[in-house]
Amino acid sequence: MSARRRSAGWLLAAALAAAGPTLARECNAPGNRIESDRVVIVYRTAPPKIAVGKHFAVEALVCAKGAGAPPTGLRVDAAMPEHRHGMNYRARVLPLGEGRYRAEGLLFHMPGRWQFLFDVDRAGGAERLAAEIVVE
Amino acid sequence: MNRAAVLLAALTGSAAAAGEPPPSVAFTPQETHRILQHGPWPQPKVSDPSNRASGDPRAIALGRALFFDPRLSANGAVACSSCHVPAKAWTDGRARAIGLAPLDRNAPSVVNARLLRWFSWDGGADSVWSQALRAMLSPSEMGASAAQIGGVLHADRRLACLHEATFGAGRDDTQAMVDAAKAIAAFVATLASGRTPFDDFRDALARGERRAAARYPAAAQRGLKMFVGKGNCSMCHFGPNFTNGEFHDIGVPFLVAPGRVDPGRHGGIKRVLADPFNLLGSFNDDASGVAATKTRHVELQHANFGQFKTPSLRNVALTAPYMHDGRFATLRDVVRHYSELDMERIHTHGEQLLRPLKLTDGESNDLIAFLESLTDPSATAEPRPAAPVPECR
Secondary structure, eight states: OOOEEEOSSHHHHHHHHHHOHHHHHHTOOSSEEEEOSSEEEEEEEESSSOOTTOOEEEEEEEEEOSSSOOEEEEEEEEEETTTTEEOSBOOEEEEEETTEEEEEEEOOOSSEEEEEEEEEEETTEEEEEEEEEEEO | OOHHHHHHHHHHSOHHHHTOOOOSSOOOHHHHHHHHTTOOSSOOOOOOTTOTTTTOHHHHHHHHHHHTOGGGSTTSOOOHHHHSBGGGTTBOSSSSOBSSSBOSSOOOOOTTGGGOSSBSTTOOBSSHHHHHHHHHHOTTTTOOOHHHHHHHHHHSHHHHHHHHHHHOSOOOHHHHHHHHHHHHHHHHTTOOOOOOHHHHHHHHHHHTOHHHHTTSOHHHHHHHHHHHTTTOGGGTSOTTTTOOSOEEOOSOOOEEETTEEOOBHHHHHHHHHHOTTSTTSTTOOOTTSOTTHHHHHBOOOGGGTTBEEOOOOTTGGGSOSBSTTOOBOSHHHHHHHHHSOOTTTSOTTSOTTOOOOOOOHHHHHHHHHHHHTTOOTTTTSOOOOOOOOGGGO
């Protein structure tokens, strides 16, 4: 499944509005946004600026988009595509209810281009969304 | 214009007007950014939350005494300082260390250990104090027991006084053994290397002081440019301590002897997770749980096999031989390794960043000149005496 990163902007706002008022309200949290045909993820890191070699967390809000089974869970990982390796640490994802999650224990051990990998569980299978981030 | 670009402009843009010497090496904004990330130095002192004795002068005095005390070994002849010799920049100068028996790995320096995330070449310890315990208890290193270590603390009047003053009375042998390790860790945390010619250059670059920056030898500047540029060395030798603190397979064979391999990080993760003295255990003094984050989340992967820790490069010119097994006698051998990297030897899951650098002789010399500029002139001096503890003379 392809996944694309969307910055906050009018395109996203229009897409959320088209999906219905409930979705627009639920996914109106501050943060970065990625979406597929069936799901929107709004996320931010804690702390906001990721430092190489320092543990951080990811706070995410997962919203269904359109018809279909609602998301039932989220897994968070990260990888460096050019280096063909991931993190040396496994994030633990804590469900906070109402589509909110907090992933803890992430650490980027090298500077460069990383990808956040969000695996959204739902009835009928999981869906992966990827978001790029450059850490210097 | 970002900060690095401003600094670059400051260093290259108005030399004639300022009457400054022309730069001997031009750095791109990206290179300048990378260079600045290798400082500032020294790093601030931060106590270890997992060790309640960290920063305590009484514990430091106790740890200093224990570090040089061979009574902590089974045969009474091996101390921490046997492999971490101050006059040898806290290494031993051997390819592979020798404790009670010959060991498979090179003895790393303990200087700046307080800045590391994992300890030993395989990261088999998650704190300085659990690493000290591992060395004391290992049958091939010091071969001590809890009873023996506790006995040393109880039998020696000054040590007993320092121990009780730091940790309280009525400690059993296991507690005393951990106390000894934490005291040693408190002492090791005081071993910080000083400033180097590179640090002076880096700070001059940060301040935009071209004349001060020009004092840094041109060969070292060229080597630095390669280090942060073409060589990609700073990807792993990252930050002020020139290490990202993690583990990589750089194509060094992990065969220890015929039929026997060193699993490196793969074994280290297994070991640290099985260690009753790890940060997930009851001996961790950090009630917040933050110090144990790395141990709680570290993940055993097949790719860990044959990975070894990225060593710091501070004082690297003083810590030969090199690599986890001490296979390279000189820095030139190390540079040749990266220059002629045998891609066939890189493990399937090896670091994909690596490619043979194919350096010319001049480029190799420049890289070595840069590495030599990471030397603290006082690195081989005896450690300062511990602060007096009046109640334990």
